[in-house]
Amino acid sequence: MSPHSLIFNKKFWPLCCTQFFGAFNDNFFKNALVILITFQSMNLGGFSPEQLIALCGGIFIFPFFLFSALAGQMADKYEKARLIVYVKILEFFIMSLAVLGFMIGSLPVLLSALFLMGLQSSLFSPLKYSYIPQQVSSDKLVEANALLQSSTFLAILMGTIFGGIVVAIPGSGTFYVSIGVMGLSVIGLLFSVGIPKASSLDAKLSIQYNPFTATCNLIHYIFTKKNIRLPILGLAWFWFYGAALLSLIPGYGKKVLGGNEQVVIFLLTLFSIGIGLGCIACKMVSRHQLKLGLIPIGALGLSVFLFDLFFQFPNVTNSHQSLVMFKDFIKKPGSFRIIFDFSMIAFSGGLFFVPLMTFLQTTSSKPHLSRVIAGSNIIDAIFMVLASFTLIFLFSLGLNEPEIFLFLAVLNLIVTGYLSMSFMRK
Structure with missing residues (x-):
């Protein structure tokens, strides 16, 4: 197997592409929202733009505290490829909510979509990193992580840049951002369908649904x-x-x-x-x-x-x-x-x-x-x-x-x- 064959490995590249377009979409949407708040006077109550931008960061991160423990249990109990498809379907509906927010110019709706994108990311993260060792041989694990992470940072960069550029188009920026987030979610979903199955690692696991109990037990x-x-x-x-x-x-x-x-x-x-x-x-x-x-x-x-x-x-x-x-x-x-x-x-x-x-x-x-x-x-x-x-x-x-x-x-x-x-x- 050649040094670069993992890029074309059917057990790896669909996941890598799914992750790439997911990270691209996350940052495309987030930066478009930040630009709207900063330069186009989208406001909420008495918050300043600086406070709202800080709030956006907290809103996106907060679901990781609430749902990561549940996400990890589900990823261990159920078959991962199917869960990844479900997560990408969820992303499609979340982006539909974001489009609604752009159409009616509602910051509360857009912040709700941002929170749900944080939820979606918290569900996807344990799936992708635990899927790799199941499908990639141990001698390719470093390469797999390197390729996944480098492509992710490229996606973050591209999403951040294009989100700022597209939303700034005079008169129609939010329209093109809406097309972008929906298109990226569909592309990610299509790639996720091609991810090969990865068997359950703990099918008998009894899931703890209380987020606080599950999180405390996991950290312990x-x-x-x-x-x-x-x-x-x-x-x-x-x-x-x-x-x-x-x-x-x-x-x-x-x-x-x-x-x-x-x-x-x-x-x-x-x-x-x-x-x-x-x-x-x-x-x-x-x-x-x-x-x-x-x-x-x-x-x-x-x-x-x-x-x-x-x-x-x-x-x-x-x-x-x-x-x-x-x-x-x-x-x-x-x-x-x-x-x-x-x-x-x-x-x-x-x-x-x-x-x-x-x-x-x-x-x-x-x-x-x-x-x-x-x-x-x-x-x-x-x-x-x-x-x-x-x-x-x-x-x-x-x-x-x-x-x-x-x-x-x-x-x-x-x-x-x-x-x-x-x-x-x-």
């Missing part, structure tokens, strides 16, 4: 199993670090670099592409084996290049009143070093993520794998919310973006240093 199970606790904490830290950094990029691009929207979009693009390339590099280096040694290398890169961004601060601070376009930004001293640093931070994130996810999949008990992935999603959501509160606290202390970069770089060394030593002992 995770923290009593050291072999899965470590990778889950590592993945949660990845999302803490990523959520914090992505939240800082707009302010850094505008206030520190003096760039306009083009510069900010470019930095976000670097981030998505860099992670994807890091995932692919992990596949190439691993050569069909799990290489835990990539975790400390990726972790070190997450700090080293963030340190360098901090030390660039005195050289790049904006001294002009007007914001510069991308073509002017790249002419400024130090701009290529900043581009390199952002690219390498994201690349290091890809090296850090793939071995952690693969390790979690290979060490988890197979009958519990979907529930473990669901539990990981819950911990990830907690860490992302914690990242938001951490940034609020640091800004309240008067720190600026480069100084918070320094804080994150030091904290990353501490957290990943502990995780890396623990993995090396294993």
Whole structure:
């Protein structure tokens, strides 16, 4: 089998395409909604646009707390391919609700659709990550995770960019966004129908429908199993670090670099592409084996290049009143070093993520794998919310973006240093 054959493997590529169009649709819809709130005065009560955008993030994440435990149980009990089709059918109806919201200009309806998209994502996540080890041989598991994750970040990037572009079309932006979300949901559904069956891993499982009891039991199970606790904490830290950094990029691009929207979009693009390339590099280096040694290398890169961004601060601070376009930004001293640093931070994130996810999949008990992935999603959501509160606290202390970069770089060394030593002992 050739090194690239997994891309064309009928057990893998339908899932990968389903995930790609799902992630594309999520971010296409979310960013279109954010642009409407920010630039087209769509409001709700007395909330400011900034508060509404923050609310959107919370609305999308909240279902992961409520439904992840139930989603994990269902994915372990029932045949996964059929469940994935049902989830994609649900996405179609959710997007129909979103279209209604766009048609009548109702923000409450659109926020309801956003909440349901979070529900749909919480149901799909344990299905996709537990499906892969069932259908892909162990020597291809790193490659599968690398391809899935790199394509996902590409989809996130494309959805974010096109969502902003399409909704901004004068006079008919919401109409074209409506066509887009419905079309993407149909394409994802068509690909999901081609996913081969994956047998139930625990058909006799008795499902706990109380979300609070199920979530508490799942988290307790995770923290009593050291072999899965470590990778889950590592993945949660990845999302803490990523959520914090992505939240800082707009302010850094505008206030520190003096760039306009083009510069900010470019930095976000670097981030998505860099992670994807890091995932692919992990596949190439691993050569069909799990290489835990990539975790400390990726972790070190997450700090080293963030340190360098901090030390660039005195050289790049904006001294002009007007914001510069991308073509002017790249002419400024130090701009290529900043581009390199952002690219390498994201690349290091890809090296850090793939071995952690693969390790979690290979060490988890197979009958519990979907529930473990669901539990990981819950911990990830907690860490992302914690990242938001951490940034609020640091800004309240008067720190600026480069100084918070320094804080994150030091904290990353501490957290990943502990995780890396623990993995090396294993």
